[in-house]
Amino acid sequence: MLAKRIIPCLDVDAGRVVKGVKFVDIRDAGDPVEVARRYNSEGADEITFLDITASSDDRETIVHVVEQVASEVFIPLTVGGGIRTTEDVRRMLNAGADKVAINTAAVFNPEFVKEATSRFGSQCIVVAIDAKRTSAEGEPAKWEIFTHGGRKPTGLDAIEWARKMVEYGAGEILLTSMDRDGTKIGFDLELTRAISDAVTVPVIASGGVGNLQHLVDGVAQGGADAVLAASIFHFAEYSIEEAKRFMADQGVEVRL
Amino acid sequence: MSKTIAVIDYGMGNLRSVSKAIEHVAGADDRIQVTDDPELILRADRVVFPGQGAARDCMAAISNHHLNRAVLEAAQRKPFLGICMGMQVLMSFSEENQGTRLMGLFPGQVRHFPESRDAQGLRLKIPQMGWNRVSQTRAHPLWEGIEDQTRFYFVHSYYVDPEEPDLVAGTTDYGIPFTSVIARDNLFATQFHPEKSADAGLRLLRNFVNWEL
Numbered sequence: 008m009l010a011k012r013i014i015p016c017l018d019v020d021a022g023r024v025v026k027g028v029k030f031v032d033i034r035d036a037g038d039p040v041e042v043a044r045r046y047n048s049e050g051a052d053e054i055t056f057l058d059i060t061a062s063s064d065d066r067e068t069i070v071h072v073v074e075q076v077a078s079e080v081f082i083p084l085t086v087g088g089g090i091r092t093t094e095d096v097r098r099m100l101n102a103g104a105d106k107v108a109i110n111t112a113a114v115f116n117p118e119f120v121k122e123a124t125s126r127f128g129s130q131c132i133v134v135a136i137d138a139k140r141t142s143a144e145g146e147p148a149k150w151e152i153f154t155h156g157g158r159k160p161t162g163l164d165a166i167e168w169a170r171k172m173v174e175y176g177a178g179e180i181l182l183t184s185m186d187r188d189g190t191k192i193g194f195d196l197e198l199t200r201a202i203s204d205a206v207t208v209p210v211i212a213s214g215g216v217g218n219l220q221h222l223v224d225g226v227a228q229g230g231a232d233a234v235l236a237a238s239i240f241h242f243a244e245y246s247i248e249e250a251k252r253f254m255a256d257q258g259v260e261v262r263l
Numbered sequence: 264m265s266k267t268i269a270v271i272d273y274g275m276g277n278l279r280s281v282s283k284a285i286e287h288v289a290g291a292d293d294r295i296q297v298t299d300d301p302e303l304i305l306r307a308d309r310v311v312f313p314g315q316g317a318a319r320d321c322m323a324a325i326s327n328h329h330l331n332r333a334v335l336e337a338a339q340r341k342p343f344l345g346i347c348m349g350m351q352v353l354m355s356f357s358e359e360n361q362g363t364r365l366m367g368l369f370p371g372q373v374r375h376f377p378e379s380r381d382a383q384g385l386r387l388k389i390p391q392m393g394w395n396r397v398s399q400t401r402a403h404p405l406w407e408g409i410e411d412q413t414r415f416y417f418v419h420s421y422y423v424d425p426e427e428p429d430l431v432a433g434t435t436d437y438g439i440p441f442t443s444v445i446a447r448d449n450l451f452a453t454q455f456h457p458e459k460s461a462d463a464g465l466r467l468l469r470n471f472v473n474w475e476l
Contacts, residue, residue, distance in 0.1 A: 008381070009437060010394045010414060047461065052394055078283050083416060083459050103279045105459060128316040130390060130418045131277065178390060178418075209388045230385055232393065262394040262414045 010262040011226045012052035012233035013250055014085075014211060015240045017042060020059050022068030028241040043076045043084075046240070049247035051082065052262060055108070055181075055235060058088035070102045077103025087135055087181070096123050100131060108181055110135035111154050114161055117175060124176025133211075134177040138165035138198060139185040150198050157185035165198070166205045173206045180206060181235065184214040191217025191238070199229030211235050219245060219253040226259050265292035268472065269307035271334065272297045273314075273324040275348060281313045284458035288469040301333035309471070310337040313458075314348030318359035318373065318421070321348050322366075331366065338368055338450050342474045345452030347419060350445065353452060354423050369445070371425035379438030387438045390420045397433045397443050397455065405451050405470045406432075413463045415455035417443075422454060449476050 018025050019039055028036040035041055043054050054076070058069040066089060073086055086099045087108030099107050113120050113134050124132045137157055142149035150165035169180055182202050184195035194212045203210045212231035216222060216239055225234045239245050245253075251261045268289060270282050282297050289295060296303055304310055312334060314321050325331055337343055338353065345353060357363045357373035365373065379387050394414040399406050422441040425431065432451070433444030443454045451471065457464035 008395070009387075009391060009417075012393050077280065079287070081280075081284050081287070081459060081465055082461050100277055101279055103277075103283060105277060105280060130315055130392075179392060203385075207386070207389055209390070209392045227383075232388055 008260050010052070010260050011231070011254070012211075013222070013247055013254075013261065014053045014055055014233055014235040015046045015051050015247060016055040016057055016213070016235050016237045018057050018059050018237065019069060019072060021062070021065040022072055025059070026237065026241060029243045031243070039072045040075045040079070043080050046247060047080045047082055050251060050262065051247050052233070053083040053085060054080065055085040055087065057108075058086065060089070070098055073099060073102040073104050085133060087133070091119075093119075093123055093126055096127055096132075100127060106131045106133050106179070108133040108135040110137065113172065114152060114154055114163070117171065120172060120175040120177060124178070129176045129178035132177055133179045133181050134172040135181040135183065136165060136169060136172070136202070137183050137185050140195070140198070148197055148201065150201075153185050157188070166201055169202045169206050173208050177208060179209045179211065181211045181213060187215025188213075190215050193217065193221040194225045194229055194231075194234075196224055196229045199225060199231050203230035203232075209233060219250050222250055223254055223257045223259055226254070227257070265290065265294065266308040266472070267294045267296060267306070268309050268311065269304045270295060270297045270311045270313065271304060271330065271349075272299045273321075273328045273330055274299075275314045275316045275321050275324050277315065278313060280456075281311060281346065281458045284465060284468055285311065285472065288465055289472050293472065299328045299330065301329055304330070304333040304337055307337075307341070309342035309344075309474075311344045311346065311471075312338075312349035312452075313346040314352065315418075316348060318348070318351065318357040318363040318365065321352055322363060325352070325366070335366060335368060339448075341449055342471065342476060343450045343452075344471050345450070346458070347454060347456060350452035350454055351421060351423055353445075354425065357421060359421055369425055369430055369447075370427065371423060371430075373421050374424050375421055376438060381438075390418055391437045392418050394460075395435050395437060395455075397435050399433055400431050403432055403446055403451070404474055405446070405467055407470050408466050409463050409470075415443075415453070415457065415460040415464060417455045419454060
C-alpha cells in the first residue's frame with residue numbers, strides 16, 4: 008500500500024533557514040543543506056523549501072541551495088515562493104528540484120498553471136492554496152483563497168479553486184489553512200477533507216500542527232495524502248522518525 | 264575499469280536528478296554523459312533512459328531527436344536502465360492521449376489506473392504519488408542488497424501490463440496489483456524513480472553501474 012508522506016518544510020531567506028532550527032548535533036542550524044541532510048537521515052519522505060527572500064538580489068541564492076541539496080539528498084525536493092514564470096520553473100528544475108509550488112502567481116494568472124503543466128508535466132507542478140474560513144459559526148462551511156500571507160481576500164471559493172487548478176493540470180495540491188497556520192492547534196480537518204474529496208490528485212495538509220496526533224488526524228480524518236509541518240520538526244520537539252513511529256502505531260501506513 | 268554511462272536526454276523530465284544520483288554512486292573515473300546524440304548512446308558502456316510526461320510527447324521527442332534506433336539497439340545489447348516513462352515507452356501501446364503507439368520492444372499495453380478505494384473507503388488518488396512497496400518476483404543482480412518489499416518513490420497515472428509474464432521482475436499494489444519492474448537479459452526498467460528513492464534507490468543504481476552481464 009502507498010505510504011502517507013511526512014514532509015518537513017524549511018523557510019529559506021537569502022539562502023539561510025529561518026524560524027530557528029534546533030538540532031544538538033548539527034554544526035550550523037541555518038544551513039539548509041545540513042538541515043535537509045538531517046531530515047533525510049531521519050526518514051523524511053520529501054523536503055519542501057519555501058523561499059521567503061524579499062529582496063530580488065538575493066533570489067538567486069535559493070537556486071544554489073537546491074543545487075547543493077540535490078547533489079546529496081536523494082528524495083523528492085519541492086521549491087515554492089516567488090515562482091511566477093515558466094523560466095522560474097525551469098531554473099528550479101534544472102537546479103535539481105523535482106516539483107515547484109505555485110501560489111500567488113496562480114491566483115493572478117491561472118493560465119500560468121496550464122502553461123507550466125503542459126511544458127513540464129503535471130507531476131512537477133504543485134498548486135499551493137492558502138484558504139481561510141469565511142462562513143460564520145452555524146453556517147455551512149465555506150473557505151476563501153487569500154494571498155499575501157492571508158491578508159488579502161480574493162473572493163475565490165477554495166473548493167472551486169482547487170477543482171479548477173486540477174483541471175488546469177496541477178499534479179498535487181498543497182493546502183494551508185490560514186486560520187490554523189502557526190497556531191499549533193491542529194489542521195483544519197473539515198477544510199482538508201472537503202478539498203481532498205473534491206479533487207482526484209493528492210492533497211498535502213499544512214498549517215497548525217502542534218503534536219503528533221495532529222499528523223494522524225490530518226490523514227485519518229482530513230483524508231490528506233501527505234502532511235507538511237515546520238516548527239515541530241525544526242525545534243526538535245519531535246524527530247521525523249518519532250512522528251512516523253507514532254503514526255504507524257495509530258494504524259497509518261508510513262515508510263519506516 | 265572506467266565506464267561511460269549515457270543518460271538519454273530528449274527533453275522529457277528531470278534529468279538533473281538522474282545524473283546527480285548516478286554521479287553519486289559511480290566510480291571516480293566513470294564518465295556520465297547526459298546526451299541526445301545517438302552515436303554517444305551507441306558507444307556508451309551502459310545506458311540510462313529516464314522520462315516523464317505524457318506518452319505522445321515522449322514518443323514525439325524520441326522521434327524528433329532521432330533516438331528510436333539508438334534506444335532500441337542499446338536496450339537489446341548493453342546494460343540498460345529504463346525509468347518511469349523510459350519503461351513505459353518500451354511497450355507496444357498506451358491508452359494515454361486517446362491511444363499512443365510506443366516503441367514496441369515488448370508486447371503489452373500501458374493502462375490507466377482504474378478508479379478504486381482504499382481500506383477506509385477513500386478514493387485512491389491519481390497520480391499515485393509517493394512511496395510504495397515493490398515485491399521482487401524473482402532474483403536479479405539489481406536487487407542485490409535490497410530487501411524484498413522495500414518502498415520506492417512513484418509518480419504515475421499509467422502502468423505497464425506486459426503480455427509475457429517472464430518479463431516481470433517486480434510488482435506493486437495500488438488498488439490493483441501492477442507490474443512495477445521488468446527485466447530481460449541486459450535490460451532492467453522500473454516504474455518508480457530510483458534516483459528519488461533514498462538509500463534503496465541509490466543501491467539499485469549502484470548495482471546497475473556495477474552490473475556485469
